Amino acid sequence: MSKFTLAIVAGASAAVGAATTAALYGFSRPKRPEESHTITTTSTTISTPGATRTSAPPPAPMVILRDDPSVPAIPPVDPSGVFQYGFPGPVSDLRSACSLTSAFDRARRNPHWVAEHITPASLLIRNGDRRHSYFAEDINIPEKFRAKLTDYARSGYDRGHQVPAADAKWSQEAMDSTFALSNMCPQVGEGFNRDYWAHFEDFCRRLTSFYPSVRVVTGPLYLPKREADGKWRVSYEVIGHPPNVAVPTHFYKVIFAEDGKMGGNVSLGAFVLPNAVIANDKPLQDFEVPVEAVERASGLEFAGLLPPARRKRLCQEINCSVIVKEYAERQRTMMTPPPQKGGAPPSTSLTQRQ
Ligand SMILES: *[C@@H]1O[C@H](CO)[C@@H](O)[C@H](O)[C@H]1NC(C)=O
Numbered sequence: 594m595s596k597f598t599l600a601i602v603a604g605a606s607a608a609v610g611a612a613t614t615a616a617l618y619g620f621s622r623p624k625r626p627e628e629s630h631t632i633t634t635t636s637t638t639i640s641t642p643g644a645t646r647t648s649a650p651p652p653a654p655m656v657i658l659r660d661d662p663s664v665p666a667i668p669p670v671d672p673s674g675v676f677q678y679g680f681p682g683p684v685s686d687l688r689s690a691c692s693l694t695s696a697f698d699r700a701r702r703n704p705h706w707v708a709e710h711i712t713p714a715s716l717l718i719r720n721g722d723r724r725h726s727y728f729a730e731d732i733n734i735p736e737k738f739r740a741k742l743t744d745y746a747r748s749g750y751d752r753g754h755q756v757p758a759a760d761a762k763w764s765q766e767a768m769d770s771t772f773a774l775s776n777m778c779p780q781v782g783e784g785f786n787r788d789y790w791a792h793f794e795d796f797c798r799r800l801t802s803f804y805p806s807v808r809v810v811t812g813p814l815y816l817p818k819r820e821a822d823g824k825w826r827v828s829y830e831v832i833g834h835p836p837n838v839a840v841p842t843h844f845y846k847v848i849f850a851e852d853g854k855m856g857g858n859v860s861l862g863a864f865v866l867p868n869a870v871i872a873n874d875k876p877l878q879d880f881e882v883p884v885e886a887v888e889r890a891s892g893l894e895f896a897g898l899l900p901p902a903r904r905k906r907l908c909q910e911i912n913c914s915v916i917v918k919e920y921a922e923r924q925r926t927m928m929t930p931p932p933q934k935g936g937a938p939p940s941t942s943l944t945q946r947q
């Protein structure tokens with residue numbers, strides 16, 4: 594069962610708009626990516642009123658179990674004595690604002706993940722207007738680790754909201770808190786943030802027509818890509834002078850569509866999109882990946898407490914597609930069951946649970 598592992602990597606064609614490849618690699622034989630199943634796989638953004646943060650305390654000194662009797666009960670050295678000078682980290686700058694909860698990656702000056710919650714009722718309230726919101730540096734992050742407005746200026750990239758402003762119209766404060774740079778990643782603007790990614794965000798909002806409660810976790814990825822010499826490398830641009838903010842190669846969304854019942858079923862969907870121009874006619878399902886693939890690539894865990902018996906596959910329940918058409922048409926097509934070809938779920942065929 595544990596002979597296989599699932600990895601997502603940047604597609605060979607990344608330069609041309611690019612795909613992601615979710616590949617099943619065998620440990621027991623030479624790696625043959627060609628047998629892998631290939632899955633071809635934006636918004637913009639500060640003031641953070643009402644935000645609260647917590648940092649994890651430094652860990653307690655580790656207790657080491659010794660089975661070597663020659664190791665004395667009181668060791669001759671004290672490695673964790675380094676804490677007298679300070680705890681090195683990592684610190685994830687957990688942020689809890691009214692419209693989002695997030696963790697920050699200080700090395701790359703991007704969020705690790707940003708979580709939101711939308712409901713039919715929350716999307717109906719219109720008290721916030723993005724014309725009154727301003728992009729702002731997140732002053733709760735130490736200055737040397739912060740993303741700066743000047744890093745984005747003339748970088749060629751949009752300040753791409755991870756939690757979209759349009760999901761936080763229920764109050765001006767909620768909307769303002771999505772404009773913190775800790776909710777932003779550098780995103781390709783034309784053809785991505787302002788187009789396909791925006792349609793994808795709209796897809797998430799439309800889910801509230803079918804589920805009473807929808808949670809979305811969004812964030813960046815830095816995926817390895819196979820280069821001409823056959824080796825895998827992670828390569829990404831860093832913007833700012835001096836270089837400060839990493840430009841992700843990809844973005845993920847993990848969607849939890851809840852049925853609204855206590856202990857009820859949750860329809861899970863995970864998607865990975867390249868930070869590149871994507872044609873509007875590209876099917877959204879081409880970007881669907883198993884949740885586990887996002888976990889392995891990000892080092893995060895999203896649904897560890899959700900038992901398999903309560904899990905459903907989102908794209909088996911509703912038609913997973915972005916639509917650039919008008920509203921009424923969208924609502925009509927979404928309820929149509931997905932075509933039979935969608936019956937081979939990438940999540941179960943690729944995921945080898947351990
Ligand atoms: C969850 O889904 C299963 C079928 O997959 C169904 O039998 C069960 O009734 C559902 N649970 C709830 C609370 O709706």
Ligand SMILES: *[C@@H]1O[C@H](CO)[C@@H](O)[C@H](O)[C@H]1NC(C)=O
Pocket residue numbers: 912913914915916923926927929930931932
């Ligand atoms: C799913 O929605 C898309 C976009 O509206 C539509 O083109 C497609 O026909 C729909 N699929 C099904 C099976 O209804």
